[in-house]
Amino acid sequence: MYPNDLKYHEEHEWVRVEGDVAVVGISHFAQDQLGEVVYVDLPSVGDEVVADETFGEIESVKSVSELYSPVSGEVLEVNSVLADVPETVNGDPYGDGWMLRVAMSDVSELDGLMSAADYETFIAE
Amino acid sequence: MNESLARTPLYEEHLALGARMVPFAGWEMPVQYAGVIEEHTAVRSSAGVFDVSHMAQFRVFGFGAFDHLQGLLTNDLRKIAAIGKAQYTLMCDEDGGIIDDLIVYHTGDLEYLVIANAANRHTDLDWIRLHAPTSVELAGHTAEERDPTGVVDLVDESDRTALIALQGPAALDVLRELAGDRFEMPVRFSIGEAHLDSVPVLIARTGYTGEDGVEVLCHTSHAVAVWRMLLSFPEVTPCGLGARDTLRLEMGYHLYGQDMDRGVDPISAGLGWAVARDKGEFCGSAAIARIRERGAATRLAGLTVEGAIPRPDMSVLHDGIEVSKVASGTFSPTLSTGIATAYLPSELSEPGTEVQVVVRRKVVSAVVTKPPFVRNTSLSVSQA
Numbered sequence: 382m383y384p385n386d387l388k389y390h391e392e393h394e395w396v397r398v399e400g401d402v403a404v405v406g407i408s409h410f411a412q413d414q415l416g417e418v419v420y421v422d423l424p425s426v427g428d429e430v431v432a433d434e435t436f437g438e439i440e441s442v443k444s445v446s447e448l449y450s451p452v453s454g455e456v457l458e459v460n461s462v463l464a465d466v467p468e469t470v471n472g473d474p475y476g477d478g479w480m481l482r483v484a485m486s487d488v489s490e491l492d493g494l495m496s497a498a499d500y501e502t503f504i505a506e
Numbered sequence: 507m508n509e510s511l512a513r514t515p516l517y518e519e520h521l522a523l524g525a526r527m528v529p530f531a532g533w534e535m536p537v538q539y540a541g542v543i544e545e546h547t548a549v550r551s552s553a554g555v556f557d558v559s560h561m562a563q564f565r566v567f568g569f570g571a572f573d574h575l576q577g578l579l580t581n582d583l584r585k586i587a588a589i590g591k592a593q594y595t596l597m598c599d600e601d602g603g604i605i606d607d608l609i610v611y612h613t614g615d616l617e618y619l620v621i622a623n624a625a626n627r628h629t630d631l632d633w634i635r636l637h638a639p640t641s642v643e644l645a646g647h648t649a650e651e652r653d654p655t656g657v658v659d660l661v662d663e664s665d666r667t668a669l670i671a672l673q674g675p676a677a678l679d680v681l682r683e684l685a686g687d688r689f690e691m692p693v694r695f696s697i698g699e700a701h702l703d704s705v706p707v708l709i710a711r712t713g714y715t716g717e718d719g720v721e722v723l724c725h726t727s728h729a730v731a732v733w734r735m736l737l738s739f740p741e742v743t744p745c746g747l748g749a750r751d752t753l754r755l756e757m758g759y760h761l762y763g764q765d766m767d768r769g770v771d772p773i774s775a776g777l778g779w780a781v782a783r784d785k786g787e788f789c790g791s792a793a794i795a796r797i798r799e800r801g802a803a804t805r806l807a808g809l810t811v812e813g814a815i816p817r818p819d820m821s822v823l824h825d826g827i828e829v830s831k832v833a834s835g836t837f838s839p840t841l842s843t844g845i846a847t848a849y850l851p852s853e854l855s856e857p858g859t860e861v862q863v864v865v866r867r868k869v870v871s872a873v874v875t876k877p878p879f880v881r882n883t884s885l886s887v888s889q890a
Contacts, residue, residue, distance in 0.1 A: 416748075417543045419837045420815065438866070440815055442542040442837045443748050445866075 382409045382501075384475055388491055389500035390433075392449035395475065396494060403452045403491075405481040407439065409474050410504045416441040418470045421463040423448075423480055428456045430483060432490045437480070439470070448480070452490045458482040514559035515668055515729035523744050531625040533560040536746040546752050546839040548743035549715050550883065553674035555736045556745050558721070559729065562627035563663040564634065567617035570657030575618055578637060578789050579610065580772060582782035586612045592695045592712060594780055597633065598790030602771035602797060606630050607762055607780075609712055611697045619663075619697070619708075621721075623762045627664060635660055637789065668729035673719035673753075675884035676741045681709065681720055684735055694718075694885075705731055714750060716757035718884040755845055756838050758808055758877020764818055764834045765806060765847055774802040774849065805855040806833065808877040811844030814865040816872070821864040822848045829854060832863060840880045850874065 387395040393411035397404040412418065420440040430436040430450040437448040460479050462469055470478040485491075495503060511534040520527065525536035536557065538545065548554045566575055576583045581595035592611040596604055606626040611619040622630045672681060678691060685700045692698040697710040708723040724732050736742050751761070760766055766775040771794060773781075781794055809816065809832075816835030821828045835846035846863065854861065859874040 416538060417541045419543075419842075420813075440837075442752060442815075442839070443537065445815070445817075 383497040385497045387475065387497060388451070388494035389497065389503075390449060390451035390494055391503065392447075393504075394449055394451050396451045396491065397475075397479075398491065401485050401488065402457065403454065403481075403483045403485050404479050405451060405483060406474055406479040407448070407470060408500070408504075411446075412471045412474045412478070415439060415446060416443060416471075418467045421467045421470060421480065423459045423463065424456050426456050426459060430454060430456060430481070432487075432493075439467075450481075450483070451494055452483055452485050453487055454483040454485045456481055457484050512560070514557055515726040516557045516559065516670075516733050519730060519733055520557065520744075525744075525746060528747070530747055531560060531623070533624060535560060536744075538746040538748045539744045542746070542748035542752060543839045545743055545745040545749035549674045549717055549745060549749060549753055550840060551675070552741045552743070553672060553676040553680055553719070553739070554715075554743045554745035554749065555733070556671040556673070556747075556750055557668075557733070558671050558750075559668040559726070560624040561664075561669050562622040562624055562630065563667045563669070563723070564620040564622065564631065565613075565617065565661045565663050566620060566634070566658060567614075567661075568658045569616060571616050571618055571659075574634075574658045575610065575620075576785065576788065578634060579608070580781040580788065580790065580794070581610075582785040583610070583612075583618075584785065586610065588612070589614055590692065590696045590698055592697055592710065596772055596777060596780055597630065598772065598794065599768065600790055600793060602773075602790040602793035603768040604762075604766045604770055604772060604775065604777075605633055605768060607760060607766070607777070609710075611710060613697060613708075621669070625763060627662070631660070631662055666726050668724050668726045668732070670722045670724070670729065670732055670736065671713055671715075671719065672722060672736055672742070673713045673715040673717045675717060677717070677719035680736065680739045680742060683739075685709070692720075702732055703735055705735075707732065714759055715753040716759070716878065716880065716883045716885055717753075751834075752836050752839055755834050755836050755847070756840055756878065756880040757883075758847070758879065760806075761834055770849075771797050771802070773797045774804055774806065776806045802852060804830070804849040805852050806847055807850045807855040808875040808879060809835075809844075809846040809848055809861065809863065809872040810841075810875045810879065811835075811846060811863055811865075811870055811872045813844075814863070814868060814870040815844045816846035816863045816865065816870075822850070822872070823862040823864065823869065824850075824854055824859075829861070835863075838879060844870075844872075845875075845879045846872070847877075
């Protein structure tokens with residue numbers, strides 16, 4: 382449910398580090414709480430995102446949530462699949478349901494994120 | 507969860523099915539099991555079962571029952587003179603403000619069953635009990651005796667009655683299989699007795715989804731047995747209040763508290779069809795007739811919204827000026843688009859009119875659409 386190679390933000394986003402690039406998505410817990418996702422509103426390529434600030438919105442039939450960036454940097458790529466098939470976030474939150482690729486401006490921000498084990502403890506509380 | 511919330515007799519069944527429970531109208535109710543869209547689709551394509559035992563049931567009987575209800579409700583009870591028939595109706599105050607929307611079933615000689623919204627249970631009971639209608643002929647009685655309980659008995663059946671809705675194109679076949687060969691399916695908007703595997707029930711051919719189907723009334727002690735019987739069919743999916751809301755809004759069915767309340771009259775709410783014109787006086791009749799005469803200033807209109815989900819209380823703009831707020835709004839799983847209702851100034855309520863909805867940071871365009879948003883359901887087919 383919570384891959385060990387990812388780092389987790391307390392607003393339930395995850396980061397996969399690939400050199401100075403961070404791939405960002407939301408956790409299994411987040412997609413399960415939301416239910417079937419029907420809209421994902423993401424920034425554009427070239428936009429700046431800031432750690433702990435919102436970068437978009439995700440909406441299910443019953444609720445809407447803000448998306449918080451776990452890191453700061455420039456958006457290199459957004460997952461365009463989610464515009465047409467938003468429920469990909471439910472089916473594969475760590476794979477095809479990814480949201481952003483960000484060129485990190487401050488790699489030390491990763492130190493503030495949780496490990497998979499810490500995140501599991503966090504959501505159990 | 508809040509300890510003061512009431513629980514239906516099916517509470518443990520919902521937990522066992524993995525439902526997500528939410529507070530609703532003072533009750534702890536399942537909002538979803540597998541997911542709103544999946545449940546919604548099951549009802550449109552096969553069958554879904556809903557626990558709606560939070561709803562209130564009143565039995566009104568006695569020699570004065572007809573006159574009393576005829577004087578309180580907007581629709582004409584003479585249309586359901588035959589025992590077994592049912593109708594959608596409204597109860598209004600003297601100003602035409604909607605107290606509740608109801609379904610009245612003519613269940614027997616001198617007897618009616620009223621199904622009401624859970625949140626309005628006590629308001630409705632007080633209103634029916636205390637409001638001696640002017641049209642009831644009680645001449646010669648003292649003020650004390652004018653209390654209609656003298657000629658009408660009113661029993662709140664809510665605590666001992668479970669209500670389970672079975673809705674969808676496969677619903678009637680499932681019910682026929684359970685009810686046996688001798689069972690005669692009530693026609694649309696009627697009610698009859700049945701035994702489901704020896705459990706005595708009432709079968710009402712009514713619902714809130716736009717699909718054909720029934721609502722099963724039984725004693726609370728039999729609720730679990732009936733629920734499990736219905737769910738034993740692979741074509742039946744358990745459905746929560748989430749799917750109930752998307753299904754009813756696709757049909758443009760009103761939800762009390764969102765689409766209308768005490769501050770709204772039936773004409774503005776688009777419910778004039780449930781207000782009789784020629785049955786004589788009833789509570790609110792004069793006020794409603796005046797509104798009909800001069801025309802309503804605002805009307806409840808349907809909105810189709812592309813690319814965003816309208817939610818209750820979001821602003822509705824016309825030419826950049828706020829003209830209303832969203833009453834009901836959701837995502838339509840059938841259309842994959844946003845749908846909503848809003849009270850618009852009458853001149854803006856014509857289908858095709860373009861308005862905007864403010865969805866948080868975005869202003870999204872919306873088109874006035876005459877409900878139902880979804881057509882060609884099993885109900886529209888079976889009625890055609």
